[in-house]
Amino acid sequence: MQVSSLQHVIFERIQQMGPLSFADYMRMALYEPGYGYYVTGEAKMGWEGDYYTSTDIADFFAHCMGRQLKKMWKQLGQPVRLGVLEQGAGRGDLARQIHDWANAHEPALAAALDYRRTDIKTGQDALVTTDDTFAPTIILSNELVDAFPVHVVEKQGDTLYEVAVTIVNGRLAEMLVEPDNTTLSDYLDGFKVPWRTFADGWRAEINLDALTWMERTSQLLLGPNLKRRRHGFILVIDYGDIARKLYSNERHHGTLSCYYKHQLTDRPLVRPGEQDITAHVNFTALMQTARQQGLRLHSLTTQRQWLLDNGINEELELIRQRDFSAIDTDRASNQGQTALLQWYNLRQRVSALTDPMGMGNFKVLIMKR
Numbered sequence: 001m002q003v004s005s006l007q008h009v010i011f012e013r014i015q016q017m018g019p020l021s022f023a024d025y026m027r028m029a030l031y032e033p034g035y036g037y038y039v040t041g042e043a044k045m046g047w048e049g050d051y052y053t054s055t056d057i058a059d060f061f062a063h064c065m066g067r068q069l070k071k072m073w074k075q076l077g078q079p080v081r082l083g084v085l086e087q088g089a090g091r092g093d094l095a096r097q098i099h100d101w102a103n104a105h106e107p108a109l110a111a112a113l114d115y116r117r118t119d120i121k122t123g124q125d126a127l128v129t130t131d132d133t134f135a136p137t138i139i140l141s142n143e144l145v146d147a148f149p150v151h152v153v154e155k156q157g158d159t160l161y162e163v164a165v166t167i168v169n170g171r172l173a174e175m176l177v178e179p180d181n182t183t184l185s186d187y188l189d190g191f192k193v194p195w196r197t198f199a200d201g202w203r204a205e206i207n208l209d210a211l212t213w214m215e216r217t218s219q220l221l222l223g224p225n226l227k228r229r230r231h232g233f234i235l236v237i238d239y240g241d242i243a244r245k246l247y248s249n250e251r252h253h254g255t256l257s258c259y260y261k262h263q264l265t266d267r268p269l270v271r272p273g274e275q276d277i278t279a280h281v282n283f284t285a286l287m288q289t290a291r292q293q294g295l296r297l298h299s300l301t302t303q304r305q306w307l308l309d310n311g312i313n314e315e316l317e318l319i320r321q322r323d324f325s326a327i328d329t330d331r332a333s334n335q336g337q338t339a340l341l342q343w344y345n346l347r348q349r350v351s352a353l354t355d356p357m358g359m360g361n362f363k364v365l366i367m368k369r
Ligand SMILES: C[S@@+](CC[C@H](N)C(=O)[O-])C[C@H]1O[C@@H](n2cnc3c(N)ncnc32)[C@H](O)[C@@H]1O
Pocket: 038, 045, 053, 054, 055, 056, 087, 088, 089, 090, 091, 093, 094, 118, 119, 120, 121, 124, 125, 126, 127, 141, 142, 143, 144, 147, 148
């Protein structure tokens, strides 16, 4: 068996310190300096990478986000400067597409927009945001939180075991350990998850970093002055659900997924550092943490509904009138036929973004202050 350099580092760590919790393993696989999936090599998203996101599918996603930013800007009284921070921004495609859209259609918003983006790839970890020289009024992220390392638990009898990673016969392998504290069972109990009644073998992921992230992100939004908290919004898009649906008896195997060259696999211990590992996000946990920091719920909806609410159909119609008029006037010509095919392709992309069984089922959470 070929052993990659990151595997060597993981082997050494296990030999020195004993089995790693799955969360520590995932942290190494994704973030180990010099080796981890997110911190090395080329950006992995897009058609040539391991996965694609809504931004890769069509500019419409960014147009709807632009419309959303405009609504928020209005609600805030149209300040002369609208500081937007996008965390986990990848290659910056969303930022670029929003700017293009605003410059073309909303010049006043474009003039106010002070849009910054960060990513772990360029050294800015969303979990350790401390930059208070930039005061964002809106903090947004798309598919960031699902990347944070998760603890994996398995129910057997009355016990909630934690999945750990060890070495068996020269390979990485799972083992169950009994946690020496109640943090993970307290987490599930806190959301009233009746895990003790679930079938043995039930698994779930627990994203403790998501709590830390929401706490820090809320504080970044509110600012350091406790007496004069800033107003603004936090917008989170990701796959996931409310706790009651995420942690159900039916979801027996949990939601951990790996992506390697657009293939979905369920083998997180192979190819550490070369494949993406993600888990669905507990949106109840994000809401609860933000509330504890003094934010209120603005909305929680599906990506499908959010896109509809933010004008995806109007955007589609505008483009049809602007770029595809040949479909109506000259359908029989070569030009008309090409326009028709391109139009179908665009419609297909919008369907992918709004598909209730796919990306349309992502959740969009907006918290406000
Ligand atoms: C699935 S991609 C999404 C990229 C982009 N938001 C989009 O919609 O196309 C996840 C991004 O989050 C970044 N990322 C992962 N963990 C991060 C962290 N702890 N802090 C900042 N960025 C992170 C990755 O480098 C990657 O660019």
